[in-house]
Amino acid sequence: MEKQPGSGSARSAASFAESWARIRGRLRDEVGEVEYRTWLRQMTLASVEGDEAIVHLPTRFLRDWVRSHYGDRLSLLWQQENAGVRRVDVRVGPQPRGGADGVDVEVAPERSGLAEALSGRAPRNAAGESRGEWSAPLDPRFTFDTFVVGKPNEFAHACARRVAEHPASPGFNPLFLYGGVGLGKTHLMHAVAWAIRNGEPARNVAYMSAEKFMYRFIAALRSQSTMEFKESLRSVDVLMVDDLQFLIGKDNTQEEFFHTFNALIDAGKQIIVSADKSPSDLNGLEDRLRTRLGCGMVADIHATTYELRLSILQAKATAAGVAVPKAVLEFLAHKITSNVRELEGALNRLIAHANLFGRAVTLDSAQEVLHDILRAHDRRVTIEEIQRKVAEHYNIRLTDMSSARRARNVARPRQVAMYLAKQLTSRSLPEIGRRFGNRDHTTVMHAVSRISELMQADAAFAEDVELLRRMLET
Ligand SMILES: Nc1ncnc2c1ncn2[C@@H]1O[C@H](COP(=O)(O)OP(=O)(O)OP(=O)(O)O)[C@@H](O)[C@H]1O
Numbered sequence: 001m002e003k004q005p006g007s008g009s010a011r012s013a014a015s016f017a018e019s020w021a022r023i024r025g026r027l028r029d030e031v032g033e034v035e036y037r038t039w040l041r042q043m044t045l046a047s048v049e050g051d052e053a054i055v056h057l058p059t060r061f062l063r064d065w066v067r068s069h070y071g072d073r074l075s076l077l078w079q080q081e082n083a084g085v086r087r088v089d090v091r092v093g094p095q096p097r098g099g100a101d102g103v104d105v106e107v108a109p110e111r112s113g114l115a116e117a118l119s120g121r122a123p124r125n126a127a128g129e130s131r132g133e134w135s136a137p138l139d140p141r142f143t144f145d146t147f148v149v150g151k152p153n154e155f156a157h158a159c160a161r162r163v164a165e166h167p168a169s170p171g172f173n174p175l176f177l178y179g180g181v182g183l184g185k186t187h188l189m190h191a192v193a194w195a196i197r198n199g200e201p202a203r204n205v206a207y208m209s210a211e212k213f214m215y216r217f218i219a220a221l222r223s224q225s226t227m228e229f230k231e232s233l234r235s236v237d238v239l240m241v242d243d244l245q246f247l248i249g250k251d252n253t254q255e256e257f258f259h260t261f262n263a264l265i266d267a268g269k270q271i272i273v274s275a276d277k278s279p280s281d282l283n284g285l286e287d288r289l290r291t292r293l294g295c296g297m298v299a300d301i302h303a304t305t306y307e308l309r310l311s312i313l314q315a316k317a318t319a320a321g322v323a324v325p326k327a328v329l330e331f332l333a334h335k336i337t338s339n340v341r342e343l344e345g346a347l348n349r350l351i352a353h354a355n356l357f358g359r360a361v362t363l364d365s366a367q368e369v370l371h372d373i374l375r376a377h378d379r380r381v382t383i384e385e386i387q388r389k390v391a392e393h394y395n396i397r398l399t400d401m402s403s404a405r406r407a408r409n410v411a412r413p414r415q416v417a418m419y420l421a422k423q424l425t426s427r428s429l430p431e432i433g434r435r436f437g438n439r440d441h442t443t444v445m446h447a448v449s450r451i452s453e454l455m456q457a458d459a460a461f462a463e464d465v466e467l468l469r470r471m472l473e474t
Pocket of ligand 1: 147149179188
């Protein structure tokens, strides 16, 4: 049952509000006033739901920054304040009237804490201290070394490498990276920026979100400093603009971006742009801009495959120095298929949980700690899926699920699949029998009791079947 601060049980709402005020105070003490005002001041507590506190920020840019830089700290502070709250979810959400900290959130960007975030003046302690006036801070974790390459992203990765080694070379300017949410576009852009900065520190590399570009432009209009805005932008050697789809419907900002774009390309500077769609599919962007965006190199990052997800999990677990059993990583790679951000979030949560309670990560603990994420990815399992997964697991042909072959290496997996069909679906024994090559219901019954017996007698076999069950489970 959701408990809203200010509604529901007055006592718990009041105590959450007090906890929240103390957490904010502690964060302010820890990070200092400048950093606090830049990144954290606009956080508001939206609700506490079960063991999760939901915190709102007004933009994706701030949300992503706070998630990646303060997410763990926020969770820990909440746990210390209130043991019932074990997680913090930072989201983009509306700000209450009066705003966070009692400030008016309608305040213009240049007067709010956001102004610093948007101005490119990186906070003192922020990682990836910016040098150019224009750049947002780079995330120190987003380098080529930490980017795991697989089929879905190898082309985009190769293009990014190429641009990092030879900026502004013909055919690669602009570089347009596109793909779904959380698949590594920002990571690749930051990796290019780090590589260029490290190789040639004198180069002026500017990275910003399209959202920030717009705020800077509006601020310049308000303060009648558009000339300055244009000049300083055009002095960069490499310009990276993330999430360009944000400019859809923002005609004036698009116009400004178009001119900046042309001026930089004409001057032989490199441009890298990311978006969630290809240039031709970005409806709502001006045609001439779409045409220009598509005339360099366009690279797509595809949805992840099981193999890539597993490699990413392995790399991240190794980097975190935490022993996560292979079966758990395989389980996560099977279950969390949406994007890398969610996958990473799930692993981080498991690791944080293990550290906090000093317990090893196991399949059981993974199921328990991630139940909400797993539930969201659950769907009804079908007999066909069970057959497919079991055949894959035991390396037999799918057709053998319904064939008459009785060799042990085929018959046993078939029995496992029947057992799982009984466990995971609501199909009757005769129905299951029919789906396994028209077998009799007594055959299914025999399979179910045989597999149960074997599981009792053989722990390794039981674990194997359990793993399959978890992978398939609804
Ligand atoms: N191939 C990869 N190897 C390692 N980490 C990855 C990979 N792809 C994505 N990630 C990680 O997943 C998270 C999300 O990636 P990123 O922020 O780059 O996604 P995005 O495509 O820019 O998403 P959005 O569309 O939301 O801006 C990051 O923490 C990033 O490090």
